Amino acid sequence: MVLLSEILEKTEREGSKLKSITVNKHLEVDLDLGTLLAVDPNVLDKKSLDENANDYLLNLTRDNVQILFNQVWELPTERVEEAIVAKLPPSKYVLPRSKPVPKPKPLTKWQQFAKEKGIEKKKKAKLTWDEQLKKWVPRYGFKKARAEMDKNWVLEVPANADPMEDQFEKRAVAKGERIAKNELQRLRNIAKAKNVKVPRFGIVNTDKSSSKDLQTAITVAKSSTASVGKFQEKLPHEKEARGIAKITPGASSRKRKLPPVSAEHEKSFNLAIVESVLSKRPKLDIDKVVSRQIHKAQPPSEEESSGRKSKKVAGRKGQRKGGVTKNDSSGRKSKKGASRKNQKKGGGGGRKRR
Amino acid sequence: MKRLSEERTKILFEKLTKYIGPNVKLLIERPDGLYCFREQKDRVYYVSEKIANLANTIPPDLLISVGTCFGKFTKTNKFRLHVTALSYLAPYAHAKIWLKHAAEQQFLYGNHVSKSGLGRISENTEKYQGVIVFNMSDVPLGFGVAAKSTVECKNADPLSSVCFHQADIGEYIRSEEDLL
Numbered sequence: 001m002v003l004l005s006e007i008l009e010k011t012e013r014e015g016s017k018l019k020s021i022t023v024n025k026h027l028e029v030d031l032d033l034g035t036l037l038a039v040d041p042n043v044l045d046k047k048s049l050d051e052n053a054n055d056y057l058l059n060l061t062r063d064n065v066q067i068l069f070n071q072v073w074e075l076p077t078e079r080v081e082e083a084i085v086a087k088l089p090p091s092k093y094v095l096p097r098s099k100p101v102p103k104p105k106p107l108t109k110w111q112q113f114a115k116e117k118g119i120e121k122k123k124k125a126k127l128t129w130d131e132q133l134k135k136w137v138p139r140y141g142f143k144k145a146r147a148e149m150d151k152n153w154v155l156e157v158p159a160n161a162d163p164m165e166d167q168f169e170k171r172a173v174a175k176g177e178r179i180a181k182n183e184l185q186r187l188r189n190i191a192k193a194k195n196v197k198v199p200r201f202g203i204v205n206t207d208k209s210s211s212k213d214l215q216t217a218i219t220v221a222k223s224s225t226a227s228v229g230k231f232q233e234k235l236p237h238e239k240e241a242r243g244i245a246k247i248t249p250g251a252s253s254r255k256r257k258l259p260p261v262s263a264e265h266e267k268s269f270n271l272a273i274v275e276s277v278l279s280k281r282p283k284l285d286i287d288k289v290v291s292r293q294i295h296k297a298q299p300p301s302e303e304e305s306s307g308r309k310s311k312k313v314a315g316r317k318g319q320r321k322g323g324v325t326k327n328d329s330s331g332r333k334s335k336k337g338a339s340r341k342n343q344k345k346g347g348g349g350g351r352k353r354r
Numbered sequence: 355m356k357r358l359s360e361e362r363t364k365i366l367f368e369k370l371t372k373y374i375g376p377n378v379k380l381l382i383e384r385p386d387g388l389y390c391f392r393e394q395k396d397r398v399y400y401v402s403e404k405i406a407n408l409a410n411t412i413p414p415d416l417l418i419s420v421g422t423c424f425g426k427f428t429k430t431n432k433f434r435l436h437v438t439a440l441s442y443l444a445p446y447a448h449a450k451i452w453l454k455h456a457a458e459q460q461f462l463y464g465n466h467v468s469k470s471g472l473g474r475i476s477e478n479t480e481k482y483q484g485v486i487v488f489n490m491s492d493v494p495l496g497f498g499v500a501a502k503s504t505v506e507c508k509n510a511d512p513l514s515s516v517c518f519h520q521a522d523i524g525e526y527i528r529s530e531e532d533l534l
Contacts, residue, residue: 234361261357263388263403270363270382270391277367278376287481291505 021070023063031071034091038068106193109185203247216241223248355392355399355409355417362427366391366398369425369433370443373484373497377446392420396427397534400442419534437496437521438533440486444494447486449479451500451517458489461496462524467517469510479504485517496522 030039040060048056075086107115114120127136130147137147155167191198203217219241223229228248261269358366370378381400382389388403394417401409401421409420422442425435435443453461457471473490481503487495498520507516525533 263390266357266390267382267388270367271379273360273363274367274371274376274378274382277364277371278378285480287503291503295505 019062019066021066023066025063025067029064029067031068032091032093033068033071033075034089035093036068036072036088037091037093038064040064108189109192212241215239216244216247219244220248355394355406355414355420358391358393358398362393362398362431362433363391365427365431365433366424369435369484373435373443373448373486374446375448377448380446381442391424393427394420398424398426398433400424400439423534435497435521436533437523437525440494440497440521440523443497444486444488448476449483449485449500450474450476450488451479451485451498452488452490452492453495455490458495461487461519462522464519464522464524464528466501466515466519467498468512469507469514469516470512472507472516475504475507475516477504479507481506487517487522494523496520496524 025040025042027041030041031037032039044060045056072086072088075088077084077086079085124139127138129135130137130151132151133147135147138144152171155171157163157165157167161167188198190196203213203220206213209217218238222232225232367378370381374381390401390403390406392399392401392406392409394414397419399419399421405421409417422438423436424439424442425433427433451467452473452475453467454471454473457467457473460471461467467487476485479485479500481500483500484497485500486497489495496519498517501515501518502510510516
């Protein structure tokens with residue numbers, strides 16, 4: 001009897017220690033059974049957290065784990081070697097990645113251009129039919145060089161070329177140039193992608209230079225002095241090449257401020273420029289000369305006999321009154337009359353009228 | 355604000371001589387003090403030396419205008435006169451055109467001057483010379499380029515252009531925002 005009552009007591013005590021498997025929550029706990037994850041969206045009780053954080057969090061965790069395992073028990077289970085195993089569904093929760101998303105590769109200059117222009121890459125067959133060799137020849141790579149050699153075993157010397165020139169060598173050199181250019185472009189693309197500054201050097205000589213190239217060459221050459229071209233004299237009408245600040249660091253004189261001078265000095269300087277502008281010999285103005293010549297050639301008799309009728313045509317109201325005001329003292333009084341003369345002549349000498 | 359380079363000063367003076375001839379000297383040699391040309395964001399300003407020195411204390415980015423704006427240098431390094439320069443050009447003008455009252459408004463709306471609108475023209479105006487346009491009561495209205503010389507003008511047909519419009523005081527209202 002004693003034994004039995006003890007056991008009863010013990011189970012009762014233990015029973016009261018064990019907590020209920022039903023847990024009430026204000027908001028439902030988010031569960032992801034695949035990863036055995038429970039996320040509790042409920043607000044923490046501030047008061048009990050302050051009083052006894054450890055116990056409070058322990059209880060809270062127990063409750064949440066209870067909810068999680070209530071759900072786990074509802075999953076289909078099976079027995080594997082004395083252990084009960086639940087089959088977990090696939091997880092819904094997406095874990096954030098630990099590393100940043102890789103950046104897209106920077107485009108090469110050509111790719112960028114193609115993208116802007118909407119040029120798309122076309123798939124080309126590896127082999128092409130060669131009419132001359134009557135066989136399939138690869139576009140590049142293995143057996144291409146051999147095929148090229150078979151095809152071009154002899155080369156024509158162009159009509160205007162030096163007959164002693166080796167055409168095969170010329171081809172080889174041209175190909176070497178192309179390869180070198182491509183390599184340069186490849187390296188430049190890499191430098192651009194890695195944001196490395198590549199020092200540039202002068203101007204590359206080409207067979208045929210445009211006037212723009214030559215201008216750039218002049219400007220670069222001029223700035224290649226110890227004082228970055230500060231004391232180089234300018235030729236008349238010389239223009240400075242634009243957009244070469246990159247090649248000539250520190251030499252773009254366009255940005256440079258002029259040294260300060262006294263106002264008096266500046267004035268005299270400006271006056272000298274005005275003098276030079278004014279003393280420029282005017283270009284031969286053909287129109288002016290012709291009109292002057294016509295004016296001189298007018299016989300004076302006709303001028304006097306210019307009748308009323310002609311006056312009406314040319315000398316309109318305003319012109320007759322104040323007509324022509326003089327602002328220089330060349331003293332050509334007959335000017336007014338001269339123009340009228342032309343008018344009057346009519347069919348005869350009125351060449352200008354037409 | 356910076357001094358004009360020699361090249362640009364030359365371009366500026368070449369342009370000014372088209373309108374006022376040797377009177378350009380009078381703009382530099384003034385009895386009432388020293389005046390100079392200054393450049394700021396490709397605009398050219400005509401300022402008294404004193405004010406230019408004061409303006410030097412203002413950072414260039416914040417400086418909007420100083421003195422009188424004469425015009426601007428284009429990207430191709432040519433100089434364009436603005437209507438704001440008119441008050442300095444008009445008194446020294448070499449070639450002048452007077453407009454009839456009826457043609458005044460047409461010109462102020464930015465149209466060329468036709469022969470029919472021409473009141474008077476100064477003698478010896480050359481073709482393509484810079485001319486200052488006045489109304490009959492001698493108020494400067496703007497400036498342009500003579501499309502015909504004085505002699506040609508007389509024989510011209512009334513609808514043909516006599517002067518090509520370049521700037522007029524109507525711009526103060528029409529294009530207020532891009533005057534400077």
